[in-house]
Amino acid sequence: MKTFSATPADIEKKWIIIDAEGVVLGRLASIVATRLRGKHKPTFTPHMDMGDNVIVINADKVQITGKKREEHFYWHTGHPGGIKSRTKQQILEGAHPERVVFQAVKRMLPGNRLARQQMTNLRIYASAEHPHEAQSPEVLDVKSMNKKNTRS
DSSP, X not given: OOOOXXXXXXXXXXXXXXXXXXXXXXHHXXXXXXXXXXXXXXXXXXXXXXXXXXXEEOGGGOXXXXXXXXXXXXXXXXXXXXXXXXXXXXXXXXXXXXXXXXXXXXXXXXXXXXXXXXXXXXXXOSSSOOSOGGGOOEEOOSTTTOGGGBOO
8 A cells, every 4th residue: 555645736725713712722722733734634744735724713812721821922133132021911911912822833833844834824813803704714613622622
């Protein structure tokens, strides 16, 4: 038997929408990363972009367990002494709360060119409104997959 290797003609991409309201951040990021890579498909090929297009709504209402809200995100401006940091709580309350979900998903993917290409298939919105109704996305109910996916 030969191992199946997908070609670009074999790839079928769907649009899925995930509501992040009340869902634990790490579990949400894990499910989104799996969908972006295409590992949920039986025809998964590691070197091809097989994943679906994922829309995440209500990113500002994601749940973070334990003391992780006080953990810092660090970045550097490129100038001497230019290290900066913000807590996840500050980012969620700020102007761009979707960045917390974006970083969580990005860090669950491998650090290569293919992962950067797969991240372009991810759209995250802080509110429930999104401009992708024309793609008629399917709803993926993350809350009902496992009772641990939500935190009340």
